[in-house]
Amino acid sequence: MNKFIRMLRLGIKSLLLHKLRSALTMLGVVFGVGAVVAMLAVGEGAQRKALDEIKALGSNNIMLSSKQNADDAEATTTSMIKTYGLLYEDEKRILDTFSAVERTVPTKDLRKVTYFGERSVELRIVGTTPGWFELVPREVIAGRVLLDRDMQTSANVCVLTESGARKLLAASSVIGESVRVSGDLYQVIGIVQNEESSGGGRTPDSDVDAYIPINVAKERYSDLMIRRASGSFSAEQVELHRILIQVKDLNDVESVAAGIERMMKTFHPQGDYDLYVPLAVLNAAKAQASIWKWTLFSIAAISLLVGGIGIMNIMLASVTERTREIGIRRAIGAKKKQIVSQFLVETVVLSAVGGLIGTVVGPAIALGITAMSGIDTVVPMYSIVLAVGISGGIGIVFGLYPAVRAANLDPIVALRHD
């Protein structure tokens, strides 16, 4: 131990003899490590962001939604009423077939102008079941969510999302007030937070939702929807707009999704549905973010490599300069491995100190990137460990050749060197 400290001191001393040279050499490693840490932080930030967005959808969930086919859309001229989409039967069939399914939540979605006194706003009326609030868990800001008894009594109640409520009710104390949707009154029983952040648009909730019991929606608005627009008239019949499926175990999500896909193909050969599996998207996003991250890492690693080559270059020059010293040490009785260690200590000190400074510079660069471009960056612990490890390794790898070269000098020749 004592010996090691003396060796270290000797190394540091000889590095300090050429302060500028040592500092410049170290700078290569500082920026190499800094770049690695910063790039990993950018990659990690992108990855976390993608994951957070998709996680908001619920990784245990599968979403089925009705879709009007392009073929059908063309056929509108011949048929007055278009019938497509998910059926009440589909939900029952899924529940009966897949034991891994925890629950299903059906929805009927309608866009309706909603009034409160003088104010009006177009809301998405979502007829659903209390299960919705389990699958799409959002903070309850006031009041309560839909309960089973609302279903049983076909209560004319609604739960609003926060931004919808704010648009409609402004500052009024809202719970207990009634809002009017095409002639029908609904008592507001609660307000839930809406998921604002997600830009993907695949979250099941929107920011202007009004949740009402599905049986009320079915009774009042039926399955047939008639639209009048600029003199033309269209009607479509859709039983369910969406079925949200929650799978008990995360591991079963993909197999259940595959099963549902097969089932839907059988019963809906016309393809009037859309299957969305957040987990699959999550995995794809993870894989992509990972590729992105390691690409950035590789590019940054090149600068670390350049730093390492800088060290090697300087050490080779140093060995040449100190040939006579090496000869003297060898003549006195230094073994080859002692000469190797002497030079190796110098390169490892250079690269390790450079690496440590780099772990400060790296996060600073990451902060700078965030400040200037708004890109999220996260400096993960492993990137620091990795960078310091790599820089230490670079010291050894790039220091070894000059050190071995020094040790292998013939002492007689080295002593004669000027």
Added chain:
Amino acid sequence: MTDTIAEPSPAPAPDDKALIELKGLRKTYQMGSQQVHALAGVDLRLGRGEFWAILGASGSGKSTMLNVLGCLDRPTAGTYMLEGQNVADLNDDALSEFRLRHLGFIFQSFNLIPQLTVQENIELPLYYLGWEAEKSAERAAELADRVGLGDRLDHRPNELSGGQQQRVAVARALANDPPVLLADEPTGNLDSSTSSQIMALLDDLSRQGKTIIMVTHELDIAEHAQHRLHMKDGLIDRIERSNGYE
């Protein structure tokens, strides 16, 4: 002053005094297609505590002789026994260890390490012997005193005169207390007055029982040695001995 005959006569074969024994020692270099015999078969016995000078024209093999004796170079053929050890049997590590424990070097150009202080230069062999810092500092101070440079421990070689540098080199050569000192033209870079200081130091060490082998081409310097080996074409030409030495 007598001459010739390689072996001091009366001693029995496993002589305690025979510190160094060379038998048929050869060193051959390949220079292109030509073989150069730097040492062409040397037989020699050196006793413990003797002071030897090796003389000869350049190319006579005296430098090679010193390199081989100094365990910096291995003979091509023949045996070199030092303290009962056949040097040819040692690998590079063992050879280094052997130099560390048994030999001290004094060079014509002093060969101090410029970035180290006087003290650190003297301590160098102790560093490789693994001495504790405190103990080796003590030893360095003691040796610096002995060569008259006790007040220069913190100086660097370039702050010293040539004679002072060579005295530091002598102190360094003595640090590991080796039985054999090898000096390669120790006064070659010094003026006559400093030369005589260094030679006085060597005479002193010789009297204290160190075995000294010195390569020189100056006859008056060689006079300090009791045994003077003249080399020619890689062979011993003749050996002169001072009165009273055989």
